[in-house]
Amino acid sequence: MNKIILVLKNELVAVTARRSFVLTLLLVPVISFVVFFVLSALNRNTPDLLTSVFSPPQNQAVEGYVDQSGLIKSLPDSVKPGTLIRYASQADARQAMADGKIKDYYIVPPDYLASGKITYVRIDFNPISGLDQTGTFQDVLDYNLLGGNSSLAAKFQNPLDLQQVSLAPAPQREQNNALTFFLPYAVTFLFYFVILAASGLMLNSITTEKQNRVLEILMVSITPTQMLAGKIVALGIVGLLQTLVWSGTGYFLLRLSGQTFNLSSAFQLPPSILAWGVLYFLLGYAIYASLMAGVGALVPNLREASQATTIIIMPLIVPLVLISALINDSNGVLAVVLSLFPLTAPVTMMTRLAAGNVPLWQTALAALLMVGAAWLILRSVSNLFRAQTMLSGQPFSARIFLRALFARQAQA
DSSP, rough: OOHHHEEEHHHHHHTTTTTHHHHHHHHHHHHHHHHHHHHHHHHHHHHTTHHHHHHHEEEEOOEEEEEEESSOOOOOTSSTTSSSOSSHHHHHHHHHHHHOOSSSSEEETTTTHOOOOEEESSSSSOOOTTTTTTHHHHHHHHHHHHTTOOOHHHHHHSOOOOOOOSSSOOOOOOOHHHHHHHHHHHHHHHHHHHHHHHHHHHHHHHHHHHTTHHHHHHHSOOOHHHHHHHHHHHHHHHHHHHHHHHHHHHHHHHHHHHSOOOOOOGGSOOHHHHOOOOHHHHHHHHHHHHHHHHHHHOOHHHHHHHHHHHHHHHHHHHHHTTHHHHHTTTSHHHHHHHHTTTTTTHHHHHHHHHHOOOHHHHHHHHHHHHHHHHHHHHHHTTTTTTTHHHHHOOOHHHHHHHHHHHOOOOOO
């Protein structure tokens, strides 16, 4: 135990004494407060500034159409006057687009009712936003196909109007508000960053001491498990300090923004998310710091270690890639599976907690699975700190890493 404490103290002093660590720890809250107060000052002159930022006014472009089928008799009330202009021929519509009067136009052929095909013409080619206005013309077609009955057209376009009622005490958020998606996004990227940054400290420490031959001296007097335990606890304290400072700053500013920008209480995160955040950070850090230590034991230098981390952090990237699906269906099968799998659980579970309500049994089960995974990975990684492994000098490969990690070897 005394040896673990000695390693812990040495790591704490070495990391916290770095100027880069102190600057990073303090600059993030300082910059956040500066941005907040600047927005607050602007909001005094422009009420509802934050709402306008996340829900900017959308200007509907003027479009045209050529109806050769005679289907379109009138336009629904939802189409603003002057935004959809009828032309007698394609030549007229093309000339209007050349003169800048319309952005694009549609051609409804004579056999539309049989073929269902419509030609869409625009002056530029943009596969991303090229179909951004076609919804309006789709409404026009539905309205006329249903005989000009607005009520029937509305039911056809939205046949299932669900009213979601939650028995949980948490306030319900508007699904069409951008803030509903911004909060889980922010929480997800915050926890991805802090877990990656904290576990990266472990990789840097191991590879640096390996290159300086300090690690060889340590292995003479302490066991790999003692060394790893001391480093993981020390760097975990450092990472936890960063998490508390950054998360606390974000939570405090979010509470202030509810008063300054008149945000609904539905967009305030519950205090319990801070407690869950600390728990999932510590467990996620323990898993990835152990894996990073294993990489550091195998790679010959820090440059190759940086390249090898791509393999390790792939599970952390999965929730980022699927974040939209996780937010839209936070209690779906995909979200539940990823939040219970130990390597994706820390980030995925925080995304779900920020997006909505998560059953208590799932949060508890995910934590237990992560505890077991962290313990197994730590025991396996300690086996990599053997002389024949660290002194082999062979380049890092995923096959060698996984074989060494899961090989049945006696603990040093």
